[in-house]
Amino acid sequence: MNGPAPAQAARQQLRRGLDSGRLLRFPGAFTPLSTRLIAELGFEGVYISGAVLAAELGLPDIGLTTLTEVAGRAEQIAATTSLPTLVDADTGFGAPLNVARTIQTLEGKGISGCHLEDQMSPKRCGHLDGKTLVSTEDMVQRIAAAVAARSDPDFVICARTDARGVDGLPAAIERAQAYVAAGADLIFPEALSGPEEMRVFREEVEAPLLANMTEFGKTALLDVDTIAAIGFNVVIYPVTLLRLAMGAVEEGLRVIAQQGTQRDLVARMQTRSRLYELLRYRDYAAFDSQIFAFDVPTGEPVEPPPTASTRKDQR
Ligand SMILES: C[C@](O)(C(=O)O)[C@H](CC(=O)O)C(=O)O
Numbered sequence: 630m631n632g633p634a635p636a637q638a639a640r641q642q643l644r645r646g647l648d649s650g651r652l653l654r655f656p657g658a659f660t661p662l663s664t665r666l667i668a669e670l671g672f673e674g675v676y677i678s679g680a681v682l683a684a685e686l687g688l689p690d691i692g693l694t695t696l697t698e699v700a701g702r703a704e705q706i707a708a709t710t711s712l713p714t715l716v717d718a719d720t721g722f723g724a725p726l727n728v729a730r731t732i733q734t735l736e737g738k739g740i741s742g743c744h745l746e747d748q749m750s751p752k753r754c755g756h757l758d759g760k761t762l763v764s765t766e767d768m769v770q771r772i773a774a775a776v777a778a779r780s781d782p783d784f785v786i787c788a789r790t791d792a793r794g795v796d797g798l799p800a801a802i803e804r805a806q807a808y809v810a811a812g813a814d815l816i817f818p819e820a821l822s823g824p825e826e827m828r829v830f831r832e833e834v835e836a837p838l839l840a841n842m843t844e845f846g847k848t849a850l851l852d853v854d855t856i857a858a859i860g861f862n863v864v865i866y867p868v869t870l871l872r873l874a875m876g877a878v879e880e881g882l883r884v885i886a887q888q889g890t891q892r893d894l895v896a897r898m899q900t901r902s903r904l905y906e907l908l909r910y911r912d913y914a915a916f917d918s919q920i921f922a923f924d925v926p927t928g929e930p931v932e933p934p935p936t937a938s939t940r941k942d943q944r
Pocket residue numbers: 677678679680681690717753754755756819841843844846867868
């Protein structure tokens with residue numbers, strides 16, 4: 630007998646993970662390719678960040694991206710892995726009817742779950758000041774629309790509350806409880822200050838909880854043992870890979886601009902052979918031997934071919 634389709638299997642895996650009491654680590658994939666490394670290094674799932682998607686398009690994280698863009702990128706990322714995927718659906722892209730369509734679209738793209746937040750449109754990064762919230766009732770409607778719209782009951786609906794930074798911790802807890810009652814499977818309390826507030830949240834809210842370990846934000850960066858001991862169920866590193874990559878890209882561009890060559894950078898680069906390994910070049914040979922009809926170089930720096938200025942015979 631055939632097993633469940635890959636998307637269904639990933640959702641079931643996420644459900645089992647949430648029930649397991651173990652902490653699930655979801656780094657934010659900043660490209661479909663980076664997902665391969667996340668899987669290879671043994672992480673439990675892949676996060677798809679709205680902030681990263683916007684940033685990659687050169688945009689701030691203020692709700693400018695569309696459902697089509699988010700779903701398209703999420704689909705590309707999910708296609709590269711069998712791990713569960715959780716995507717940032719911001720405010721759900723409109724009224725409850727739009728939220729319903731958002732869920733159906735993301736489900737259709739093979740995603741395992743998404744989070745919806747209780748900010749008013751235009752939303753902003755949860756770690757900035759000046760956020761405005763919709764009423765608890767309006768957010769409950771968003772969640773109810775999402776729950777009713779899913780066709781796979783294992784598609785995870787995560788409710789994010791941004792209330793901590795706006796109305797304080799008790800208001801955030803109260804909202805989270807209402808969102809659980811409305812059917813949310815996972816709660817994302819945004820921008821808690823640190824372990825103390827996380828502990829209170831854990832005590833007061835009877836649902837799986839997600840910790841956001843974003844850098845340069847309002848929450849202290851805790852290690853997995855601390856987060857697991859508090860009893861949170863999922864940790865995301867939403868923008869970490871983008872920040873690492875962009876840090877390296879900027880440094881590299883400076884070296885090329887200053888030194889006129891990238892030679893000093895080669896040792897820091899992912900080699901051609903490692904890239905090909907991640908791309909699974911060899912597997913493609915199974916249906917077309919011509920594709921892999923060459924040796925994968927070792928990744929050792931190759932001597933540059935002689936140019937007019939280096940060729941002895943031309944000096
Ligand atoms: C989690 C988040 O929603 C995201 O889009 O990745 C952001 C992350 C960030 O801006 O650091 C958020 O926390 O609002």
